Amino acid sequence: MLRWVRAVALGVATVLVAALVTVPLAAAAPATDLWAITSPDAAQLTSGSGVVDYQRLDRGRYEFTFNQDVSNCSYTATINGLPPGDSWSWLAFTASGHLGPFGVYVETKTTLSYDTLEDHGVVLHVQCAGNYAVVDNKGNLRRGSGVTGVKKVGYGQFEVTFDRDVSASSFVATIGDPGAGRVDYSGVVFTASHQNRNTVLVQTKGTSGRLTDYYSFHLQIARYPTWVVTDYVGAVVRSSRVVRTERVGRGDYRVTFNHAVSGCAAIATIGSPDDKAVAEPGVVATALWDQATISVRTTTTSRQEPYDRPFHLQMTC
Structure with a gap:
């Protein structure tokens, strides 16, 4: 536990930023692997690939700008560690950029109070190749790569089928708007294999654990062998x-x-x-x-x- 806290504490900035934070990185050639990591307090961009700018728009709201148009890509995000003494669950949500097609919008919320936006660091991955799908809450494929079909099979349950066998891979997903909107209500998403080896089962639920049709999601199949x-x-x-x-x-x-x-x-x-x-x-x-x-x-x-x-x-x- 002490090593976990120490590993997280190393990335925490000494000052929390209440106003707009802009942290530019030097421009680089377009990257295949697009990702970004912010410090656990969300005050600064700590590392990344292909990311050229990070802005804290407001409490719990951020914009990441990359060195290429990512509007046709998928975006998954995970909470980056937990600050010492934190005792609440945190969730990250994604959407297309609010400031332009080179951007990705991210929100972080805590369950301390229902759907409360609060600052927290994230790990963001933008996948523009391989197998991925962005699906709305009605089961419509909004964009993707290598997707042959999406079927809504029940309340908050979807089958996403790809053009190859993905059963020997891993599947990550994030609740996210398929456009440049926002996620108004907190929810969670889960993945599973399927009897059809080309298919992934996705479930969306409210934080209470009940299946719900409210959420759209971004799904990514592991593209790199780690x-x-x-x-x-x-x-x-x-x-x-x-x-x-x-x-x-x-x-x-x-x-x-x-x-x-x-x-x-x-x-x-x-x-x-x-x-x-x-x-x-x-x-x-x-x-x-x-x-x-x-x-x-x-x-x-x-x-x-x-x-x-x-x-x-x-x-x-």
Whole structure:
């Protein structure tokens, strides 16, 4: 626990910024791997690839600008660690840029008070190639790559089918607006395999755990060979470039890879390791533990109570 707190505390800025924060990075050639990480207090951009600007628009609202048009891409985000003493669940949501086609809009909310926007760091991944889908709450494919069909099969339940076998991969997803809107009500999204090996099952739920049709989502299939899918106790079900996983406490896991991941983005989703849906809701956060290890925390959706959940973790470097 002390190492988790220390790893998070290293990225915390000394001053919380109440006004607009703009942190420009030097422009670079267009990147294939687009990602960004902000400090746990959201005060500054700490690392990234292809990201040229970060703005804190208001409390819990941010705009990331990349070096290319990302309006036809998908956006997933994960909470970046937890500050010392934090006892509430946090959620991240995405949308197309509010300031232009090169941008991605992100919101962070806490369950301290229903749908309250609060500052928190995130890990953001923008996927513009490979297999991904952006699906609205009615089951319409709004944009994607390698998608052959989307079917709404029930209340808050969707089947997304791709043009290849994805059953040996990992699936991450984020509740997000398919356009440049906002997510008005907090929700969670879960992924699972399907009997059709080309298909991923996606479920959207409110924070109470009930399936709901309210949410659109962004789904990404692992494009790069550094990922893991675990069961409820953190054991590896399938993976790529993973040395080991370890459950160090309830809802507290460490994933060690066979190469350095300190310069990578860690995106995680609560997700089933098989074709059975995750029954209980939960949220997930990631943090760098050491050069080759990522800490993953899974908790309930109300208070920040650690609870064992299966997860899909993808690294983009």
